[in-house]
Amino acid sequence: MSLLELKDVTLKFGGLTAVNALNLSVKEGEVFALVGPNGAGKSTVFNLISRFYTPASGSIRFDGQDLLARPSHAVPALGVARTFQNIELFHQATVLQNLLVGRHRHRSTSALENIFFTPRVRAEERAHREAVEEVIDFLDLQPYRDQRIAGLPYGIRKVVELGRALATKPRLLLLDEPASGLSVEETQNMRWWIDDIRRQMGITVVMVEHDMGLVARVCDRVVALDGGKKIAEGTPAQVQSDPAVIAAYLGTSAVSKTASASGERQ
Amino acid sequence: MRFHFKTNYDTDIDLFPDWWKRGLYLALLVFAMGLPLLLDEFFIGEMTNVLIWSVSGLGLMLLTGQTGQVSLGHSAFMALGCYACVLMMEAGVPFIVAFLLAGVITGVIGGLIAIPALKLHGVYLAIATLALAILADDLIVLLAPWTGGVNGKYAPEINILGLVIDRWSTPDYYYWMVLVVVLGVTWAYRNILRSPLGRSFAAVRDSEISAQAMGVDIARTKTMAFGLSCAIAGLGGALMGLFAGAFNNETFNFLIAIQLVMMVVVGGLGFIHGAFLGAVVVAFLPQLLSILTSSFGRGMSVPGLETGVFGFLLILFILFEPMGLYGRWLKIRTWAELFPFARKDMFKRQKSYLKTERLR
């Protein structure tokens, strides 16, 4: 059964159709990638799932629940976590505090209890901290625990953002370009982490990524988008050799014949 | 530099990280409590004034420093707290109940007002709250039957279980009473900071979009922050009105709100210490200036001097020490702790570029 299901989702910004009648189905436990040239609508799909945008038509379901019936802040409660293309951390706070915000959906204390810091709040804080420490151990963030984000290098911030998403204990993890801007070594680490996230934690991963090397190594299935439309779907190898995908990356005119043969394109 | 060898998570959860810090603040508390034994009545009055300003300052700090929302209208909520408290006292409600209820009422009304105001960002919120402060001034005049209008009201006697607290006859008691309020508010403030509530405030301040992606309800969080901030400001306002003895619409003029904003910035945005340091500046600057002007032999007061100098100070702070007095102290402390290894660029401001969120 599929965990995440997009059916005929269309999103328009004024005259521009950013996502066009898109169907996606992500199975529980797989690592799934969205690829495509810039402006293909990959991040937009994430923003639709996060409910930052509301589609003009279509449905988005997660684990059988209708996401479109929920506001943006109620999506994480179902177990959907995400990272951002241009790192959106709480830059004034420390790494630890950032990760603790990830535990927000697991809190059960009221504001009033918080103000008086009742024993229940304390007990819950300990539990949050333990959960966060697991993430810190997993991602080797120990040296940075009490450092403010503002002073951290880019590569570390990227890892912290992944950690914050993991701290929510999600069932589905949306990674928006997890390897962009990372060094070869950091990308290597990212690959192992993504493998472990799937194997050890059993989290389903959907990622947007340009690094086809990384995609080929960690992903089970790939969907290629162009102009908001799905142009290919399959294993990384299949998609990489798909003529429509090659056309999308190299320009339509070069291979227009093969492209038009493999699907209706504008 | 002291190193903490943390052996359990409670070290990070507790109010103080170690016995040294705990002792330090305990000593400060003992000192603050014993102050009336050391100072004469005039200076105790001044210290009380500082503490009252810090209460209101803590209120605004929670909103501006922690949640990143600017309010130029907190004088309205100070007025609300003051009138609510005094009206209840006049109706025969015991002081303690009236005082706490005044905070609750101000908080609830503040939260209600925040709901439409929440849709507003930065500038718009600033303008809306400024309008609110000006409206409050006029409303107090219009509601003369209850508020006494321009003629104002006299503060009733504060009586806590038979103990009469009066600014003039028992200044020490008044000081201690305010100190208790300050302690309570500071404790609640710290609790908020170390709990999920405070983290959601900071999340909203730093990135609304990713706060949302972590499941933080932005509207609820902002309403909560605004309400709490107003409640604390209301308590501060009640203390201020009672301390003044008599008050009218002018007591809580919109300039008070602006002074409050300036105060938290000069003290250090986002730090509890900042509210106190800012309050010291606000309370003592007029005294200092009057001493200076009289020593220059002018003998007369220069209108607008206080606000002018305060504005000038504020400009200097934003330009050269955006983290305020407390930020300066932190830098000095870090420099001393690391001596001689501190680097000059450790606190350098990061270059930033503004990117608009508007369309056209």
Next chain:
Amino acid sequence: MDVVQLLVSGLANGCVYGLVALGFVLIYKATEAVNFAQGDLMMLGAFVTLGLVNPQYLGMPFWLALPLALLIMALIGYLIDATILRAVFGESQTAIIILTIALGFVIRFVVGVIWGHDPQSLHSPLAGGDLRFGGVVLSIADLAVIITTLLLTFFLFQFFQRTRIGLAMQAASQNQMAAYYMGIPVKRVQGLVWALAGVVAAVAGVLYASKGAIDPNAGFIGIKAFAAAVIGGFGSLPGALFGGIIVGVIEPFAARYLPPGYSQIAPYALLILVLVFRPHGLFAQVRTKKV
């Protein structure tokens, strides 16, 4: 006739609010910052002109002093940007709001020290003299205010829509980094805008002081001008003027037809209504951040 008279006097007042609002919008459009000291700049402009023209000060001829005053105010605007605002370049709006409020206090203090706190009126050829149309009295000053405001708004609107530098200003405000990459000298553009805002403030100040007496607290009309700018929509020049006229017209009508005490409230109540129901003025232009 009564209504027409109220309308006319409201219109003239509204134009002054509109001019100050124009200053806000100008700076907002080009730098995305809000200048809370614009009202005080207007007051400063009035006093600079007054200092040049009035016989107890320099006693210069008005038409000679006016361009000089405009030049001085342009310079002051530019210097404010160069010395103060450039240091917080790229900082949050909150910092700039607080900074400009403080600046307003300083300007008010300095003006008080130089020219005193008593109300004074500008010896302007616009002052005095009335025109009568039937039963409606229109002072020459009011007429001058209305005409100047319309011309200035038109000119500035054209400037932003048509000229290269105007477009550069808009681009600079929307994405400073990208504007840099496109070769727009963002900081110089910003300085220019502040100079322009200084000139607009001076014009508003001269007109204000021609209509009646002025004292250092006159800068507080900046708050009403804010209401005007918000009602019109913060990014729109004609909107600012329109908002100013609405606020200006509401005031005399409220004073005439509402019980006493309610008339001061009217503009702010309107402001809050607009903010609640049309949070971004009459021309919305905010969208959520892209991630």
